[in-house]
Amino acid sequence: MKLTDIWKTSQVPTVSFELFPARSEKAAEKLEKTIDELVALKPDFVSVTFGAGGSTREGSRQLIEKLKDGEGLEVIGYFAGYGLGPEDILAVLDSYQAIGVENILVVRGDPPHEGGFTPHPESLPYASDLMAFVRPRYDFCLGVAGYPEGHIDAPSKEKDIEYLKLKVDLGAEYIITNYCYDNQFFFDFLERCQAAGIDVPVLPGVMPIYSVKMMETLASLCGATITDEIRQGIDALPEGDKEALLSFGIEFAVQQCGELIEAGVPGLHLYTMDRSESSVAIVNRLRSEGLL
Numbered sequence: 020m021k022l023t024d025i026w027k028t029s030q031v032p033t034v035s036f037e038l039f040p041a042r043s044e045k046a047a048e049k050l051e052k053t054i055d056e057l058v059a060l061k062p063d064f065v066s067v068t069f070g071a072g073g074s075t076r077e078g079s080r081q082l083i084e085k086l087k088d089g090e091g092l093e094v095i096g097y098f099a100g101y102g103l104g105p106e107d108i109l110a111v112l113d114s115y116q117a118i119g120v121e122n123i124l125v126v127r128g129d130p131p132h133e134g135g136f137t138p139h140p141e142s143l144p145y146a147s148d149l150m151a152f153v154r155p156r157y158d159f160c161l162g163v164a165g166y167p168e169g170h171i172d173a174p175s176k177e178k179d180i181e182y183l184k185l186k187v188d189l190g191a192e193y194i195i196t197n198y199c200y201d202n203q204f205f206f207d208f209l210e211r212c213q214a215a216g217i218d219v220p221v222l223p224g225v226m227p228i229y230s231v232k233m234m235e236t237l238a239s240l241c242g243a244t245i246t247d248e249i250r251q252g253i254d255a256l257p258e259g260d261k262e263a264l265l266s267f268g269i270e271f272a273v274q275q276c277g278e279l280i281e282a283g284v285p286g287l288h289l290y291t292m293d294r295s296e297s298s299v300a301i302v303n304r305l306r307s308e309g310l311l
């Protein structure tokens with residue numbers, strides 16, 4: 020089912036989880052367990068990332084197939100076009116179409132940190148170019164990425180919104196946002212979207228706090244602000260107590276999600292990092308409080 024149809028019929032905000040393909044046998048075992056625990060929550064859909072340059076091409080397709088056919092879940096296949104030429108783009112999307120994927124999130128992707136990858140000479144520089152290429156060729160429900168704090172390379176938040184509007188004008192039917200820890204960034208972003216005439220559903224991405232190191236690393240990569248509230252909350256925890264940190268992260272996310280739901284978001288998209296514990300606790304708490 021297309022996401023836009025799911026949102027038309029859903030009585031409550033949707034619950035969805037992002038997963039990525041496992042890169043080792045040990046990670047694959049952990050992912051199995053994560054999937055079992057997340058499936059038990061009956062999410063409205065899940066999403067599967069795609070390694071830029073095609074690095075997880077086969078793994079992403081296999082995971083999507085498993086989630087769709089094995090678990091009966093609706094799936095968004097992310098597609099990062101960085102470095103790929105037209106033939107590869109078509110091959111990946113054809114393979115997704117062949118296994119019945121109806122929803123795709125088109126992103127640009129970034130050059131791999133390890134380097135050593137040569138982009139195809141005809142690869143497309145921006146997600147809007149990918150949208151222009153993909154939209155006329157497929158009937159997928161297409162979405163794109165949005166950045167409440169502005170994309171890290173964007174010259175300004177205003178320019179970033181202009182480029183987002185271009186992606187919507189080229190056929191994006193929904194937006195999934197990068198996470199932020201202060202909802203005000205998301206609400207201001209929504210206002211900028213509305214002012215720019217962007218009227219598609221905007222699904223907030225929510226990143227629970229899993230570890231201080233991961234939080235710092237990811238935030239520095241994508242430019243997310245770690246708020247004083249988070250820093251002070253973590254400082255007050257017993258040093259090195261992983262359980263206490265997870266609980267703090269869960270409480271913080273429950274509060275954040277509650278506020279987003281009250282503001283009328285179409286759903287919550289949880290970045291699981293292939294872990295289940297926090298997502299399960301967050302969704303169960305929101306449900307027990309009647310928010311979902």
Ligand SMILES: Cc1cc2nc3c(=O)[nH]c(=O)nc-3n(C[C@H](O)[C@H](O)[C@H](O)COP(=O)(O)OP(=O)(O)OC[C@H]3O[C@@H](n4cnc5c(N)ncnc54)[C@H](O)[C@@H]3O)c2cc1C
Pocket residue numbers: 067068069070071097098099124125126127128129144145146147164165170171172173174178179182195196197224
């Ligand atoms: C929900 C979500 C899912 C993601 N999934 C993946 C994934 O599966 N795999 C992966 O590799 N990455 C993924 N990413 C990361 C994403 O690839 C990076 O953030 C990337 O740097 C930007 O992708 P984009 O699609 O937003 O790019 P774009 O929309 O192309 O924007 C990239 C930058 O260029 C600017 N820009 C856009 N258009 C133009 C233009 N025409 N002229 C000049 N400047 C322009 C923008 O302001 C921005 O700064 C995801 C991000 C999000 C938020």
